[in-house]
Amino acid sequence: MSQSRRSFASDNVAPAAPEVMAALARVNQGSVHSYGDDPETRRLVELARRTFETELAVYPVATGTAANALALAVLAPPYGGIYCHDIAHVNTDECGAPEFYTGGAKLLPLATPDGKLRAGQLAVPIAHARAMGVHHVAPAALSISQATEWGTVYQLGELRELTATAHAHGLTVHMDGARFANAVAHLGCSPAEASWKCGIDVLSFGATKNGALAAEAVIFFKPEMARDFELRRKRAGQLWSKLRYLSAQLAALLEGDLWLRHGRHANALAARLAQGLRQRGVELVQPVEANEIFAVLPSQRIAALRAQGFEFYEWPAARPDRQPVVRLVTAYDMAEGDVDALLAALGA
């Protein structure tokens, strides 16, 4: 664990968890069949099925961008459209990876103030697309982020309504779960309830931000949808020959629900930080439901914090008062002391 962790820039600055490192050491023995024909990958499949209480197909890859883009390539043809939030990571932060992997499918962004899409937003654009026939890309999929890029979390009822609407229109549903652990921790439900029981077809299950070196899992809850995934993964250069080293990271996090404990820990720190900020009169621009806080800070305070070694990003946010908004992210490896140090540095 880091001492005096002063970076709130992202949960991806954290190191790997000791359990993950131990798992790598454990599987680093002898010669093992390559490309996933190994005991650790089989163990991962078992753990994933137990965690999600269902049959599924699970594929480890090294990055969240790869997980999302591969999942979307299965769900949307090159002439397809993918509805998503306009601030969705797939739309704004992946340098066009979904367009690359799908062969040119189009992301069709929808806006809301809190990062969560509403079921009612789908009908009009889909009807318009259908009316336009071949001139419009064919509505194919819906991609949602849970937790969202604004640190908010869809309630189960919201998810159910959204996926039911999508399915009714013939769309499949992908969930970008880079921070799925934080969302499940917030909801207090089971992983199954937060995913397939809510109508999610494919989940990008994030681990890199939650204790892995580099590991994400693409999980298909309808395994027959994964038919061509393995070919797509290989041709994308995303199939490791020594796959056990990816599987081991994920298995270590699933074992004993370490991933969920990590998520709860990060959320608790975010709540503590949010409370401290509010007590100091800092305005938060979104409800704090996961491990991200978006706070309004005057430029002098930002500069003061940075001078003391704290790290974080300013966030694009169109505020009427033009005050800067900063993003503060907690992570599984942080301690209460790290949060308190930031609050202390802020002063009154």
Place this chain on the structure above:
Amino acid sequence: MSQSRRSFASDNVAPAAPEVMAALARVNQGSVHSYGDDPETRRLVELARRTFETELAVYPVATGTAANALALAVLAPPYGGIYCHDIAHVNTDECGAPEFYTGGAKLLPLATPDGKLRAGQLAVPIAHARAMGVHHVAPAALSISQATEWGTVYQLGELRELTATAHAHGLTVHMDGARFANAVAHLGCSPAEASWKCGIDVLSFGATKNGALAAEAVIFFKPEMARDFELRRKRAGQLWSKLRYLSAQLAALLEGDLWLRHGRHANALAARLAQGLRQRGVELVQPVEANEIFAVLPSQRIAALRAQGFEFYEWPAARPDRQPVVRLVTAYDMAEGDVDALLAALGA
């Protein structure tokens, strides 16, 4: 190290080297800037420059397929042609990754019996392509494997002639160095002599088969050619947020030339195995110059070896006598005893 290693299937069944594991543990401390803005990645750049004795741009990725496909995407436009051997890994084993990454460029395969292309093979097809104008893909690059897929190694003079011819025709040159260590070990020259001094523009420097968990480096010897590599890497989902874990693997292998010692060790075992096979009257279908042996074995002997737990692949080879050919691969983690055990199992 494995005891009683009986798999000669591939060098990718080996575990990671202890030095690599130690490096992972070493960099697993505290919070670190993501996406390559970290000390370990800077250290890798330094080590690579020292190893190759030149300015260069080096980018770590997790798989050889990604390294090759990203490199080729930089060298060839979507309407371009890439000359390669017809048994080149990029042409036969990557499920179309080069086509995917380049946006549809065409591999133009050329044949030889030993896996090595000859400089004289280029002029006619290039002249034909140029004469055909827009109807033919535009000759753009040459990709060669060193060591080759037949376990042979280009001599420096052969390389120089080949790259000079390619450059004279306006092509850039990529080297698939999945087994670059074995080639350099065989040649007894410096890495610089085996690469840019021989006219190689971009090298896929292999490490996964040579002691890493999952790491390869794409090395541009003309850094200005790498201008768009970073964007391509990101949109391919090949940029790790915690890049230090890739950089550390590569740095550990470059440090003190561990990679080269690994290559020499595997080559020595292959030579020992080849000698033992020849002494037992086994025909080898290619010169043994790296760590791969292609041997003619009757089906009963294949079955007998497998019954004793030995693993290896039969190889597609059009022999007039229709006898099977097997591939035997040695690796950095094997011991003389492993080789001798196979020879003993073969009997007289």
Place this chain on the structure above:
Amino acid sequence: MSQSRRSFASDNVAPAAPEVMAALARVNQGSVHSYGDDPETRRLVELARRTFETELAVYPVATGTAANALALAVLAPPYGGIYCHDIAHVNTDECGAPEFYTGGAKLLPLATPDGKLRAGQLAVPIAHARAMGVHHVAPAALSISQATEWGTVYQLGELRELTATAHAHGLTVHMDGARFANAVAHLGCSPAEASWKCGIDVLSFGATKNGALAAEAVIFFKPEMARDFELRRKRAGQLWSKLRYLSAQLAALLEGDLWLRHGRHANALAARLAQGLRQRGVELVQPVEANEIFAVLPSQRIAALRAQGFEFYEWPAARPDRQPVVRLVTAYDMAEGDVDALLAALGA
């Protein structure tokens, strides 16, 4: 000419002009070299240079979608971003053709109420993109429609400011001129003033809506930018073997500025129609500057017109009063009587 033309649905329902048909008949003699090595294609090049008063590279293709997508594929790499209006034809009506042809580049839509982009809209998103580095697609091009999809026309000063801003940020500029004739007719300037003298790098010069059977020209005002266009056109299946039949259509329209007279005629009819509508108290939602009119019509009046055989589209427009908006398009082949018939059918 059609008698009693009752379709105001689009200018693409019109037949080809007699001059165009005559040109086809004229070039339909004897055997002629294929793929553009023919006198008619050379004549087109000459006519284009004379029309635009400059050196240029001109390439005929059969559809506007092909013209736009090919042009954008030259301007933007697969990892690039193309700024455009959110209602731009390239963004809404081409089924993802730009994404297909560019290999996955991303259209980055900007909004305005009148279909015209403002120079001031570019700085913030480009700065944001640059700050995000490899996570954001690389800003590469600006695509504008002239006349716009709302039937409005950029003034020359507006164009100059827009292209200067784009160029200052390193973008190239594409103009979708499906209705370039109508725009030039409105502006009363020369084609040169309306294009390269205003900073346009590449123009999709529309002819299909303006008297051709199926013909558009992609015009590069910096011919060196067209270096790879011919290869892209061929691999897109857009190079006709009997290219003279495309070239002849375009040449017939350029000859004696027939294209411009067509544009003036359609504009004049639109102005007459607009005046008649206003006199009848019909609200128009955009200034009528080219050959498209967007009018607010109650559903009963729409039904009544349709019952009398008039054809037109309802247009998506978010009006507070939820009244339908219809689009009425005039064309080169219509007569004043056609317009008057519609007005008469509308009644008081």
Place this chain on the structure above:
Amino acid sequence: MSQSRRSFASDNVAPAAPEVMAALARVNQGSVHSYGDDPETRRLVELARRTFETELAVYPVATGTAANALALAVLAPPYGGIYCHDIAHVNTDECGAPEFYTGGAKLLPLATPDGKLRAGQLAVPIAHARAMGVHHVAPAALSISQATEWGTVYQLGELRELTATAHAHGLTVHMDGARFANAVAHLGCSPAEASWKCGIDVLSFGATKNGALAAEAVIFFKPEMARDFELRRKRAGQLWSKLRYLSAQLAALLEGDLWLRHGRHANALAARLAQGLRQRGVELVQPVEANEIFAVLPSQRIAALRAQGFEFYEWPAARPDRQPVVRLVTAYDMAEGDVDALLAALGA
């Protein structure tokens, strides 16, 4: 008709047939619904069904490259493999269009001396591909040319055996029928017998080389396979707004089997030319079964013919005696006198 036609370079140097020009003039009346919702396109569908005696889906496009590439994009996924002859037009003459349209699928060339594939050539490479699993592109389709690029014609029995083998291995079958008319004329069978009754799933029905300005038809004999064709056609910029002008060309050729009479005429001229060449002692390197002749001509005779204004291509052919091979192509618009003039020019 041309007088003194001296170009034997290609059938694509011919003008359009008078019937085709008349059809264009006929449909050039009044305003007509765009994008295929027009009487002429419906008429084409009827004529195609009558010609092929079956239900089918038929889509007109302007070029053969577009027809082939669109058809293959429907048959093969981006990670798929398409078996074809190594001299197939799709493999050698389309600048990578199949790779572009499929999103990177791989053409897997097979060789024979006469341009015709043999059923027995498929089993081994397909078994190899399947054994390699995700490392090899997935065998998806077979594409054959009829008539072939060597001017030979598959017999019906050969076709049946080939398509049965392909189907048995799970492949679909595409026929590049750029010279389908010449093949059917040679076989003396019905179009149905030469296509779907022989197991062809999708046919590129050529017309440009056979009397059209620019028109080909993609014909799906299992219409359900065409589900996504229309979206692919649009995003490829291959959907004409004024589709009637494409449909009219094809309909004019289907009407009264004009296409077939054209094919018979060109074949008869080729036979006459072949006979004359043989009588003059000229060696032909392939049987003359369609409208292409490949003849061995010494360089002086080539020069002499060219000096008299005759045009034709030298053809790449690896002859042991290194003598040049020329291709002579007859076409629907030529007359016996044109052939006789060439023979006369050759002399004894």
